[in-house]
Amino acid sequence: MRFGIVMFPGSNCEQDCLHVLRDVLNQDAEYVWHQSSDVSGFDCLVLPGGFSYGDYLRTGAIARFSPVMKAVEKFAIGGGLVIGICNGFQILLEAGLLPGAMMRNVGLKFICRFVDIRVETVNTPWTRSCAGGGVLEIPIAHNEGNYQVPAGTLEEMKRRGQIVFRYCSPEGSAHPDFNPNGSIENIAGICNQEGNVLGMMPHPERASELELGSTDGLVIWRSILAHCGARA
Amino acid sequence: MAELYEELGLTSEEYQEIKRILGREPNKVELGMYSVMWSEHCSYKSSKVMLSKLPTEGERVVVGPGENAGVVDIGGGFAAVFKMESHNHPSAVEPFQGAATGVGGIVRDIFTMGARPIALIDPLRFGSLENPKTRYLFEGVVSGIASYGNCLGIPTVGGELYFEEAYEENPLVNVLCVGVLPISRLTKGKAAVPGSVGVLIGSSTGRDGIGGVSVLASQEFDETSQEKRPSVQVGDPFTEKLEIEACLEMLEKGLLLGLQDLGGAGLTCATCETAERGGCGMDVFVSKVPLRESDMEPVEIMMSESQERMFAICRKEDLEPVLKICEKWGLDATPVARVTEGDNLRCFLDDEVTAEVPASSLASGPTYLRKEQKPEYRDRVNSFNPLELPVPSNLRDVFTKILASPNISSKKWVYEQYDHMVRLNTVVLPGSDAAVLRIKETEKGIALSCDCNGRYCYLDPYRGTQIALAESARNVASSGASPVAITNCLNFGNPEKPEIFWQFARAVEGLTDGLRELEIPVVSGNVSFYNESFGEAIYPTPIVGMLGIIDNIERRLEAGFKKDGELIVLLGQTLAELGGSEYLKIVHGKVAGVPPRLNWSAEKSLIRLLLSASSSGIISSAHDLSEGGLSVSLAEACILGKMGAEVELTGELKAHLELFSESQSRALVSIKPERLDELEKIALEERVPARVIGKTGGRKILLKGLFEVDIEEATYLYENSLEQMVAGGHR
Incomplete structure (x- = not known):
């Protein structure tokens, strides 16, 4: 599979994503500069974490105007696979490729730690290999992960199976006690109606090697590979 | 003019x-x-005479002091670049921006040399948390570091943190950055x-x-x-x-x-x-x-x-x-x-x-040899004998108080605000003895630890500085890494005062002699003078940043116990030493006495033992003993390992000394019963006392004949105290 990792000024997880895709999963992966307007030839685009343009304004608010975002939009509308991780998720929201908006964490502090997330649907290209749902242990690292969406839209999203991950206890209870940032209904990740665009706050690339404490993130990458009929 | x-x-x-x-x-x-x-800051005019005594050479040194940062060969064509600096006064005046720009400055020093910055470590000192001003400074500094380091995508992987009245108006904000580069790119x-x-x-x-x-x-x-x-x-x-x-x-x-x-x-x-x-x-x-x-x-x-x-x-x-x-x-x-x-x-x-x-x-710039004079407080505080004080009857109470004290308890509230995982190298997360980072291009890893007990340095700057050095080496060795070089940040008062310069001179002598014992160099550093407010100086605080190398990252060790039913072995000798201890401060409210002795041959033997036991895979975990002594080391090994332990103190000392003495050159390791013989053999060769004191497992920290604490209770106290004390100010 050929992955394109979109690099904005201020991205800081692009090297991590490249490392996991190339060195751990043996896939083709390369950077796509934010000024590029060509994303043809990629099977999947990754919008990595970081602080695009410093995020001095609302997170992702400037990055969405990068020339590359037009191409990303076209790619997504054409059914191409797009995953936004952390800042990448925030950019996808700003770009309108996913519904809802991001607010600051309720504690008003940056939070970096391992959390548990429950897989809410296996009917997406991103989770098809998560047999029987289950709980994944994956780190978060963000200041603005408090996902919000109007009640009506949320109901529709739920009905269409767009809620992909929820913060939960190690046993899988999505109780508010296990919500690190105040996001509505413990939401940690969502997809668009078609399922080809995913946004998630946890960093699967940080949980893809045993040395780093968890390999639960691999199931997301492997789902994409399986979806595209590629081999890890 | x-x-x-x-x-x-x-x-x-x-x-x-x-x-x-x-x-x-x-x-x-x-x-x-x-x-x-x-200026003192740029010219080192008061310090350079003393600093010239420090050993700066070694076979691994690629670039020593004088450049923007020190460079150490870590093998495989790669080098580590590291340096520590202070941003104390800017942070005292404007905590958020002062600390943030401190991070910015040290990171520039590292990539200036051609290295990719891969980690930050932040040693911090503040006044008492009871004081609302302290909470303002503390919160501001931590979010300043977080905002800058997180945005750069450089993980902040560790630090150290003490609250002490001596830093009330003059907090210390030191920052260490390490980078890695292929030696060919050195600039x-x-x-x-x-x-x-x-x-x-x-x-x-x-x-x-x-x-x-x-x-x-x-x-x-x-x-x-x-x-x-x-x-x-x-x-x-x-x-x-x-x-x-x-x-x-x-x-x-x-x-x-x-x-x-x-x-x-x-x-x-x-x-x-x-x-x-x-x-x-x-x-x-x-x-x-x-x-x-x-x-x-x-x-x-x-x-x-x-x-x-x-x-x-x-x-x-x-x-x-x-x-x-x-x-x-x-x-x-x-x-x-x-x-x-x-x-x-x-x-x-x-x-x-x-x-x-x-x-x-x-x-x-100019060079000054400042006058020095032994401060009058020295004899007074040193003549105090903590062993003459009454011993509290309820040791469980002392144990839980120490575990919850802000200097001992978990620093989770701080390090969770730092992105400590970005770059995918942090193979030992914050909270253990040293931060360990893998070097992806090789099988190797580096370990980093910053240490300094300001109380010890106040009571005896020579010995206190030696202990800072020894502890940083011990921390790195407890993670399975060989100590190879240091950087430092020497924080003192006004060097134009003979009593302050006396402290500085003794500290540098202690460091010089200690480095010669360990046979490792200092490759970079920083001096921060004039840390005084209204004429009162801070405790002398010479912070040592140790770099260690692990040849095979698979052999790294963590502080937490790994498995139920393993033996717990105490390495090193416990003496009746309570001078400058956490026990003395918590129970009796005093900072007095003499700091623990430091015997370099015992320290070096312990380090060799830890390295040999980790590289051969004999031991399952290792944790050094420092503030709070055996009690804290044992509690941390249990809490980090999420399991209890049953321990019997069979030493000759009274229970409170066995538990809370801060004797140096000691470590707590856990080991599978069948491998004890191998450990005992190395210990005998190295002449390190090794005593089985109990075994891991269960849901209690049980000290036979003394007291027991549920692991949940200990964990709650340890992990939530700091946050509660900070939040106390918001009520």
């Missing part, structure tokens, strides 16, 4: 010396340049080719931070300190992130002859230091420097400490590609200087020469 040089922080003798060097009166620009370069901050061009990259130059090094960093604090807020700069981590990428790209392509960051003393420092190191002169065209305000004078342009600026030196023919790369990253870049033959640093305003001084005279 008389009033001006004093206002700028120069003495009349220094002013006379400047006149002698120039053979005339300096003009305003020249005087400004001397005042910043000859130095020098201008050695006449005719080459100096390019100023990054932010434009404003009036912020003028005199930061002289007025702010090199004077004591008093009631006027808050007026110094305009001397603190505002950080822009986004621009610095772009600078890292642009500079590394230029270096990778071999486009630069030299690279220097603009920190304290701004353009003056960057130009005169690069010229001096390269044995050249330099012409600086101040009218070309991009400005934030149009009416800035040459002296302001030369002294400004505006952040996020780099000074790159390249051949004329490489200027074009250099500017191109900067453009790609959206950075302003302007040629502002030309390297010349000779030694003169000249500043031009259009065609007019506004300053002309020998570069080396700026860069070298």
Whole structure:
């Protein structure tokens, strides 16, 4: 599979994503500069974490105007696979490729730690290999992960199976006690109606090697590979 | 000029010396340049006599002190670059920006050498958390570090944190950064080719931070300190992130002859230091420097400490590609200087020469041998014997109080605000003895630990500094890494006071002797003087940052117990030592006595034992003993391992001494029963006392015949105390 990792000024997880895709999963992966307007030839685009343009304004608010975002939009509308991780998720929201908006964490502090997330649907290209749902242990690292969406839209999203991950206890209870940032209904990740665009706050690339404490993130990458009929 | 040089922080003798060097009166620009370069902060004028005694050589040393950071060969064609610096006074005046720009400054020092910065560590000191001002400073500093480091995508992987009345008005904010580079990319901050061009990259130059090094960093604090807020700069981590990428790209392509960051003393420092190191002169065209305000004078342009600026030196023919790369990253870049033959640093305003001084005279500065005198408090505090105090009847109560004290309890509230995982190298997360990072290109890893017990150093600066060094080595060895080199940040009061200089001199002697014992060098460092407010100095706080190397990352160790049913072995000898201990402070409210003894041969034996037991895979976990002694080490091993332990104290000492003595050169390890023989054999060879004190498992920390604490209760106290104390202020 050929992955394109979109690099904005201020991205800081692009090297991590490249490392996991190339060195751990043996896939083709390369950077796509934010000024590029060509994303043809990629099977999947990754919008990595970081602080695009410093995020001095609302997170992702400037990055969405990068020339590359037009191409990303076209790619997504054409059914191409797009995953936004952390800042990448925030950019996808700003770009309108996913519904809802991001607010600051309720504690008003940056939070970096391992959390548990429950897989809410296996009917997406991103989770098809998560047999029987289950709980994944994956780190978060963000200041603005408090996902919000109007009640009506949320109901529709739920009905269409767009809620992909929820913060939960190690046993899988999505109780508010296990919500690190105040996001509505413990939401940690969502997809668009078609399922080809995913946004998630946890960093699967940080949980893809045993040395780093968890390999639960691999199931997301492997789902994409399986979806595209590629081999890890 | 008389009033001006004093206002700028120069003495009349220094002013006379400047006149002698120039053979005339300096003009305003020249005087400004001397005042910043000859400040204590830039010139090390009070410390360099003592610092020259430190061992700086070793087979792994690629670059020692004197450059922007020290460089150590870690094998496989790679080197680690590291250095620690202080940003104490800016943080006292403006905690968020002070701490943030402290991170920015040390990170620039690292990528200036051609290294990719891969980790930050932050040793911090504050006053008592009871004081609302402390909570304001503490929260501000932590979020400042977080905001800058997180944005750069450099993980903050560790630190140390103490609350003590002595730091009430003068907190310490030290920052260590480590980077890794292929040795072939090593770059130095020098201008050695006449005719080459100096390019100023990054932010434009404003009036912020003028005199930061002289007025702010090199004077004591008093009631006027808050007026110094305009001397603190505002950080822009986004621009610095772009600078890292642009500079590394230029270096990778071999486009630069030299690279220097603009920190304290701004353009003056960057130009005169690069010229001096390269044995050249330099012409600086101040009218070309991009400005934030149009009416800035040459002296302001030369002294400004505006952040996020780099000074790159390249051949004329490489200027074009250099500017191109900067453009790609959206950075302003302007040629502002030309390297010349000779030694003169000249500043031009259009065609007019506004300053002309020998570069080396700026860069070298004066040297002072300060007077020293043993402080009168020493004999009084040392003669106190803590063993004569009554022993509390309820040791369980003491145990839980110590576990919940802000100096002992978990620092989770702090490190969860830092991105400590980005870059995917953090294989031992914060909370263990040392942070361990893998070097992806190799099988190796590096371990880092910063240590200093200010109480010990107050009671005995020589021994206290030796203990700081020993503890950092022990921490690194407990993670399975061989200690190879240190950096340091020596935080003291006003060196012009003989009692303070006495503390400083004893500390450096202690460090020198200790490094010779361990046979490792210091490769970089920083001195921060004038840490006083209203005439009261902080505890002497010489923080040691130790770098260790693990040849095989699979052999790393963590502090937490790993498995139920393993044996717990106490290595080293426990003596009746409570001087300067956490026990003494918590139970009796005293900082007195003499610090624990340090026997280097016992320390080195323990380190060899830990390294041999970890590399051969005999032991499952290792945790050093320090503040709080065995009680804290045992509790932490249980809490981090999420399991209980049953322990019987069979030593000859009374229970409270066995539990809370802070004797040095000790560690707690866990081991599978069937491997005990192997450990005992090495211990015998190394003559390290090794005593099985219990076994892991269960849901209680059980001390037979004394008391027991549920693991849930211990974990709750340990992990939530700090947050509760900080939140206390918000009620």
